[in-house]
Amino acid sequence: MSDIFFELSVRSVRLNFLRSLLASIGIVIGVVAISSMGMLGTNMQLSVKDQLSSNVNTVILTSDVVKVSTLPGVAAVNGIDASTLNDIKSSAGQNTVIPIHHGSTQFSVGSNNGRGSIYGLDPTDIQKFLTVDEGNSIKGGSDALVGPTIANNFNLDIGSTLKIGQPNVSVVRPVVRVAGILTSRGITSDNVNTDNAIVVSDQWYTDHFDDKDVYDQVNVILQNVDTINQTEAAIDKKVNRNNQIVRITDASSRLSSITSTLGTITTFIMAIGGISLVVAAVSIFNVMMMSVKERVQEIGILLSIGTEKGEVRRMFLYEALILGLIGAIVGGIMSFLIGYTVVQAMIGSTSYFFRPESLIFIPYGMIIGVVVCVLSGLYPAWMASNMDPIDALRSE
Amino acid sequence: MSDQSLIQLVDVSKIYHLESGDFIALNHVSIVIGENEFVAIMGPSGSGKSTMMNQLGILDVPTTGELLIDNRDVAKMSNLERTHLRRDSIGYIFQKFYLIPLLSAYENVEYPLILKYKKRDTTGRARAMLDAVGIDHDMSAHRPNQLSGGQQQRVAIARALVNDPKILLCDEPTGNLDRKTGLAIMDILCDLHQKGKTVIIVTHDPKIAEYAHRTISLEDGKVVES
Numbered sequence: 292m293s294d295i296f297f298e299l300s301v302r303s304v305r306l307n308f309l310r311s312l313l314a315s316i317g318i319v320i321g322v323v324a325i326s327s328m329g330m331l332g333t334n335m336q337l338s339v340k341d342q343l344s345s346n347v348n349t350v351i352l353t354s355d356v357v358k359v360s361t362l363p364g365v366a367a368v369n370g371i372d373a374s375t376l377n378d379i380k381s382s383a384g385q386n387t388v389i390p391i392h393h394g395s396t397q398f399s400v401g402s403n404n405g406r407g408s409i410y411g412l413d414p415t416d417i418q419k420f421l422t423v424d425e426g427n428s429i430k431g432g433s434d435a436l437v438g439p440t441i442a443n444n445f446n447l448d449i450g451s452t453l454k455i456g457q458p459n460v461s462v463v464r465p466v467v468r469v470a471g472i473l474t475s476r477g478i479t480s481d482n483v484n485t486d487n488a489i490v491v492s493d494q495w496y497t498d499h500f501d502d503k504d505v506y507d508q509v510n511v512i513l514q515n516v517d518t519i520n521q522t523e524a525a526i527d528k529k530v531n532r533n534n535q536i537v538r539i540t541d542a543s544s545r546l547s548s549i550t551s552t553l554g555t556i557t558t559f560i561m562a563i564g565g566i567s568l569v570v571a572a573v574s575i576f577n578v579m580m581m582s583v584k585e586r587v588q589e590i591g592i593l594l595s596i597g598t599e600k601g602e603v604r605r606m607f608l609y610e611a612l613i614l615g616l617i618g619a620i621v622g623g624i625m626s627f628l629i630g631y632t633v634v635q636a637m638i639g640s641t642s643y644f645f646r647p648e649s650l651i652f653i654p655y656g657m658i659i660g661v662v663v664c665v666l667s668g669l670y671p672a673w674m675a676s677n678m679d680p681i682d683a684l685r686s687e
Numbered sequence: 688m689s690d691q692s693l694i695q696l697v698d699v700s701k702i703y704h705l706e707s708g709d710f711i712a713l714n715h716v717s718i719v720i721g722e723n724e725f726v727a728i729m730g731p732s733g734s735g736k737s738t739m740m741n742q743l744g745i746l747d748v749p750t751t752g753e754l755l756i757d758n759r760d761v762a763k764m765s766n767l768e769r770t771h772l773r774r775d776s777i778g779y780i781f782q783k784f785y786l787i788p789l790l791s792a793y794e795n796v797e798y799p800l801i802l803k804y805k806k807r808d809t810t811g812r813a814r815a816m817l818d819a820v821g822i823d824h825d826m827s828a829h830r831p832n833q834l835s836g837g838q839q840q841r842v843a844i845a846r847a848l849v850n851d852p853k854i855l856l857c858d859e860p861t862g863n864l865d866r867k868t869g870l871a872i873m874d875i876l877c878d879l880h881q882k883g884k885t886v887i888i889v890t891h892d893p894k895i896a897e898y899a900h901r902t903i904s905l906e907d908g909k910v911v912e913s
Contacts, residue, residue: 295790295794295797295798295801295807298789299787299789302789302790303789306789312808524778567709587788588785588786589789591787592786592787593787594770595744595746595773595777595779595785596773596774596779596798596799596802596846597770597773597774597802597803598770598774598797598802599767599802600766600767600769602802639843680746681741681746683782684785
């Protein structure tokens with residue numbers, strides 16, 4: 292059955308095609324803004340989450356106190372000492388404990404200078420969580436592994452040498468030899484970011500950076516990720532029994548805090564997109580008011596020959612609904628195209644784009660667009676249905 | 688005249704509250720219109736004709752007094768009941784035709800049926816009504832603005848009749864038509880009266896009023912002759 296009131300609304304929209312079209316474009320923009328922003332945010336969350344969750348079984352221990360050095364000229368030390376490390380090892384059970392030296396250094400390759408992180412690790416620990424892409428892992432001495440970013444930027448190959456430390460003519464700087472190049476790790480959640488780093492043996496590190504038996508970080512890699520809470524509790528009980536000595540964090544808490552931050556950002560940018568829908572709502576309201584004002588006499592005719600108020604209301608709500616549906620459908624299609632392009636441009640990968648939690652923003656945006664339209668039509672429809680038929684008929 | 692009363696106005700007054708003071712459009716008017724009557728309501732402009740028309744058409748309710756249609760008090764009805772009474776019992780014919788501009792002639796006639804039965808007409812009644820007033824197939828596909836005044840008024844009559852109302856309420860039905868077309872329209876109305884409709888014509892034209900069997904004259908909101 293075709294509804295005569297729907298038919299009337301369709302004809303009214305067609306009669307004022309340009310005006311209706313312009314009002315719908317407002318909705319299109321609003322829908323696109325909300326959907327593509329939502330998709331962008333979600334894709335960002337998904338991609339970060341996937342990168343981080345690979346190290347989700349790692350507990351990160353860092354020092355919570357600053358030890359002030361008594362030696363002049365030596366910087367204050369912030370680290371986990373040997374006895375604390377022993378406590379950690381004894382309380383970590385079967386899990387793998389990896390003490391890590393970490394600093395930042397300048398270096399030179401030939402005449403090019405650079406800056407990056409430097410990690411000192413026990414050579415036997417390296418293979419437990421790092422992957423060598425090219426060449427071999429280190430055994431000690433002046434062997435080093437470099438991250439792919441450094442390797443690329445400085446054209447490093449196996450056997451290349453780097454001078455570590457600040458370029459200074461009066462000091463002879465120690466030299467390391469590239470034994471291998473690491474696989475890219477991206478953003479990591481175990482707080483070991485090796486892409487722009489040099490990894491050397493702990494022996495070499497303490498020889499040159501004076502951090503003997505003081506570790507910047509200790510990672511505990513769990514055999515079973517489900518035991519993360521017990522392990523953390525055991526370490527906390529043992530190590531922090533008197534004072535808060537180490538701060539215990541893990542990838543899952545970092546992950547959830549990062550994703551919740553990204554979620555907040557997503558909501559925020561969607562709200563900015565929502566502003567355009569508010570503007571669209573005003574223009575729909577305006578078009579609906581114009582439609583009502585132009586059709587006062589027609590409304591008078593409808594009411595006087597026995598049309599119910601509800602039917603008149605329905606006619607105008609249909610009109611708003613049609614504008615909303617046009618806007619939402621066009622907006623939905625464009626959201627898909629624009630969203631895909633934006634995600635591709637900003638994240639560099641669309642592998643998460645087709646996930647339900649990403650695509651769901653298209654119907655969300657469309658529904659919000661239609662609802663906004665119908666809400667904007669409520670008052671004009673109400674006004675039309677409550678006209679006095681005599682006054683309405685008399686108007687020209 | 689039938690002795691069964693269809694419309695009864697009992698001491699009806701209509702007062703408009705204006706900034707310049709109260710305006711009494713109808714002043715204690717009492718009339719009775721029986722079934723199958725042909726009544727003309729006459730009077731100069733400002734005499735209360737339109738107000739009377741609005742009362743009879745249940746577009747408005749009296750300020751005081753009672754308006755009974757089929758012995759039902761209009762003032763005591765809900766808005767929806769009045770709407771349904773307008774839809775089912777009264778056919779309106781206006782001077783300016785007042786067809787719905789977005790609907791074709793056929794759809795205009797079909798419209799009251801849709802209001803009543805909540806579905807499109809499949810009985811052929813709308814088509815039959817158009818045939819009866821001389822609007823053919825081709826013409827009925829046109830929008831009102833593509834029809835002449837006479838054709839529009841015929842469509843309006845067909846629309847007024849399609850729900851088989853007891854009362855035909857005509858407000859200057861020939862006012863916007865040339866003499867010849869006007870006469871043709873009046874012939875249709877006479878014919879409808881013959882077929883049992885109660886026809887009420889509001890007019891200021893004595894020639895039109897001559898068709899009626901009874902004339903009610905209004906002056907300053909009062910009935911001066913009935």
